[in-house]
Amino acid sequence: MSNPFAFSFPGGELKQEVTSVTLVNNTVKTVDVPVPAGKKWVLKSIKTSNPDDVARGITWYKYKEAGKTNLIYTMFVQAALGAAGVRVINSTMVRTTNNDYGYIPDEDVWVAGNTLSIVWAAGGASAGGTDADGLIIEYLEIDA
Amino acid sequence: MPVKESCPYCGEMTEMVEVIIKEKGKVVSRGNWISGTCHCGKKIDPKTLGVPELIEDKPDLKAPEGVELP
Numbered sequence: 001m002s003n004p005f006a007f008s009f010p011g012g013e014l015k016q017e018v019t020s021v022t023l024v025n026n027t028v029k030t031v032d033v034p035v036p037a038g039k040k041w042v043l044k045s046i047k048t049s050n051p052d053d054v055a056r057g058i059t060w061y062k063y064k065e066a067g068k069t070n071l072i073y074t075m076f077v078q079a080a081l082g083a084a085g086v087r088v089i090n091s092t093m094v095r096t097t098n099n100d101y102g103y104i105p106d107e108d109v110w111v112a113g114n115t116l117s118i119v120w121a122a123g124g125a126s127a128g129g130t131d132a133d134g135l136i137i138e139y140l141e142i143d144a
Numbered sequence: 145m146p147v148k149e150s151c152p153y154c155g156e157m158t159e160m161v162e163v164i165i166k167e168k169g170k171v172v173s174r175g176n177w178i179s180g181t182c183h184c185g186k187k188i189d190p191k192t193l194g195v196p197e198l199i200e201d202k203p204d205l206k207a208p209e210g211v212e213l214p
Contacts, residue, residue, distance in 0.1 A: 014173060017147070018177065019149075019160065019177040020177060022149075022188060024152040027151070030149065030157065032148040032157060033147050074202045141164040
């Protein structure tokens with residue numbers, strides 16, 4: 001019997017990447033997520049947290065290559081994400097709370113080599129902190 | 145291409161480690177990235193990363209030159 005509720009993803013396979021984020025006292029942190037060779041992505045959402053006990057400025061960049069030579073554009077800038085704060089950027093709706101805001105256009109296709117680079121600025125003297133799921137990316141992946 | 149993070153010891157980018165869970169030889173979970181050991185030799189372990197002790201400078205209790213004391 002066919003399943004009338006089966007879902008198909010003609011636009012690719014939905015994937016979720018979970019990355020641990022460790023922030024150290026008053027030290028800049030960078031995490032780079034490259035699109036693998038032979039793949040294309042359509043970003044659906046990005047969840048980023050600040051596990052430190054002080055506010056941290058966060059910036060999201062899209063680079064053309066893993067070496068980050070060519071900046072395609074700066075995606076978003078968060079001036080100061082509060083301690084233990086979380087920011088969600090997604091392509092389904094624009095949220096209204098302070099740290100849940102941002103929109104990714106559906107036509108924003110990422111090709112092999114493109115790199116999502118996220119930078120947590122130094123936040124001054126702090127205890128630092130770790131979040132095992134401090135960065136979560138959801139995307140549709142197809143073969144290039 | 146693996147996810148990379150900056151090393152708090154040397155400041156350079158280093159590869160993170162992907163956690164792959166297998167059951168009966170079949171991959172059931174992947175896409176989880178954790179900190180590993182940087183090429184500088186230091187392990188980026190949240191449990192061992194020390195936080196420098198904040199020590200306040202001792203105030204100078206001596207009056208500056210030229211100040212008349214009662």
